[in-house]
Amino acid sequence: MRKLKRKLCLFALDVETTSIWHNTLRDATGLTVANEAIPSLIDLFHELNISTTFFVTGYFAKKFPAAVKLLHENGFEIGSHSLYHNKENGHDVTDLSTQKEHLRISKDILEELTGEKVISFRAPALRVNNHTALALAETGYLIDSSIASQRFDFFFSFGGTNKLKWLTAPRLPYRTDQNSLFKKGNGQIVEIPLSAYIFPYLGTTMRIFPGLTKLQHYIVHLENKVTSKPVVFDFHPNELVDESNETRKIANRSGNLISYFIKDYLRSKLKQKNLGENAMRLYTREIKYFIERNYEFVSMKEFLSSNEFKF
Numbered sequence: 001m002r003k004l005k006r007k008l009c010l011f012a013l014d015v016e017t018t019s020i021w022h023n024t025l026r027d028a029t030g031l032t033v034a035n036e037a038i039p040s041l042i043d044l045f046h047e048l049n050i051s052t053t054f055f056v057t058g059y060f061a062k063k064f065p066a067a068v069k070l071l072h073e074n075g076f077e078i079g080s081h082s083l084y085h086n087k088e089n090g091h092d093v094t095d096l097s098t099q100k101e102h103l104r105i106s107k108d109i110l111e112e113l114t115g116e117k118v119i120s121f122r123a124p125a126l127r128v129n130n131h132t133a134l135a136l137a138e139t140g141y142l143i144d145s146s147i148a149s150q151r152f153d154f155f156f157s158f159g160g161t162n163k164l165k166w167l168t169a170p171r172l173p174y175r176t177d178q179n180s181l182f183k184k185g186n187g188q189i190v191e192i193p194l195s196a197y198i199f200p201y202l203g204t205t206m207r208i209f210p211g212l213t214k215l216q217h218y219i220v221h222l223e224n225k226v227t228s229k230p231v232v233f234d235f236h237p238n239e240l241v242d243e244s245n246e247t248r249k250i251a252n253r254s255g256n257l258i259s260y261f262i263k264d265y266l267r268s269k270l271k272q273k274n275l276g277e278n279a280m281r282l283y284t285r286e287i288k289y290f291i292e293r294n295y296e297f298v299s300m301k302e303f304l305s306s307n308e309f310k311f
Ligand SMILES: [Zn+2]
Pocket: 014, 015, 016, 081, 085, 123, 124, 125
């Protein structure tokens, strides 16, 4: 078994058909992700010698199988980002049997395309509930990366109540409870939490507040020196898609006007910053910060088999 260093980066990506510009799911955006964003990320990762995981929705994989095959052929781990990415199918609002069904179908689609076992999962919009740990275990998964320990979203995202449990979730990777991904236990699933310090350390923050992210990666690096906590950064290939030349209407996914204003309108206005080439430039900057400090970039699967942490 390959011995990994303790300075580890897991820069896993979420692949889906979400258009950030239009604030909705859109096959046309998925097509650009498949044909442009994914190939340019493969080039970047080869150039910088990055190993990582792509969490792909079953829906995306069905629509754009060649892109998933390309990722697999280039040596990247394929994980599941569930079957659908819409709010109604979120893993925080669905029951055990629905979650199991979506986990199983997405796993089957991805395994058929790659010929390899899918063991890693990240929930769409990081939305999970108290059925998700069991649903994952019963469908053959081993790793989850949907918990952002000590992240606080204020009112800016859907699934607010469950996400309050992030505040008390452990920071270092841990074996989860059988019935909760938010706490330690003897369950089957190992949690690899996303990096956060109240604000999440991920692509969206990086694009909206590039200055804050410079402070974040400095703190992430300091924490690694003290506790060896791996750096877990979440990026989406669709952040490389610039659709700002297209006219749009910000979709209302909320039930009332106040919620629409905060969770759809305001959030969408913020999230559209630095899409496309700027996102690629900022993302490359994040990766290089850790390369210069001798971090090794690994996939979720490589992390689990590394024996680096005792679960
Ligand atoms: Zn997603």
